[in-house]
Amino acid sequence: MSTTISAADVSALRKQTGAGMMDCKKALQEADGDFEKAVEILKVQMGNKLGKLAGRETAEGTVQSYIHANGKVGVLVQVECNTDFVARNEDFIAFAKDLALHIAAMNPQYVSADDIPQDAKDKEIRVWEQQLEAEGKPEHIRPKIIEGKLKAWAKEVALLDQPHVNGDKYDGKTIEQLRGEVSATTGENVVIKRFSRFAVGE
Template sequence: MTDVSHSPSAKDVKALRDRTGAGMMDCKKALTESGGDVDKAIEILRVKQGKRIEDRGERLATEGTVQSYVHSNAKVGVLVEVDTETDFVARNDELVAFAKDIALHIAAAAPEYVTEEDVDEERRQSELRVYEQEAADKPENVRAKIAEGKLRKWYETVVLLDQPHVNGDKYDGKTIGQLLDEVRAKTGENVQIRRFARFAVGQ
């Protein structure tokens, strides 16, 4: 029986995702169903997704690669750090290509944060207040839902993992977070996009 009263925090969802490599929404559902019990949530994920799920515990991503992208006009450039658990995976051609593709995306989409957890709480609340005011003329019982929906759309403009990759044809509209999940599943490692820096002439 799902405990719909339990609403896991974004931090808890990310922590479970890092431990299992499962998708963000799957982790959220599992935590809701388990009432916030992490071990039980991992069990739920393993039952639903089988061998693809593994408890990585506190395995740290301490190796990695830094890749770059400079736009053809030489006015926009990006450095991105993608971390892995082993040097072997860090040097893997597919992982390097993934990091380069992420750098290209950042150059085009200009995100400000890697994850939702990185968003400053004051800014998050400020955005939410604006959306709540915009929904003030709607029935009271749907205002919060409308504001939350608008906040989710805003995340897509500023949070890297929430953005669909700019090369929609190649990646079929998948978000950077979904592509990261695929890399984790393929490598079996706790791959992380740790940080990025975007440079634009005149900005």
């Protein structure tokens, strides 16, 4: 005997995951009406589509904010997706809000390591070169040491490479991993476009 899937269940699943109506109906049928199991099925299916999502244009999205309790630190972050439907999705909005909180706490300078301008890298390299010279490090090993320092520094200042500040909630996952999960859940290309952090005294 097949499980009867109501339109209300399909609608509720679509609202939570952002998946298409037919995908939601099939997932519920496969899960014999078990809502949570259907969510897992859709996550797996969407995960396989992640590579195809990256090239899709992001014309919708949300701007979310975070103001620290003392009123001295504030953040605005712009996160984009493909459709207005997902822009209103609770998981998508929650991700953007948590992102703003993370930026307030960790103060990243760039969205990704690729966004770091060469002059900023050169400035750090000059400092490290002086340090290594002062430490008496042999010249032939300095480039390798500086290369390692550059990679470590890029991870510190690039938002996508940072583990979320709420490590207990997100099991130490990076912002890029969390962005990928939201993309899989919604079935859309999720892009962190830009952010601004404001702090009194900085």
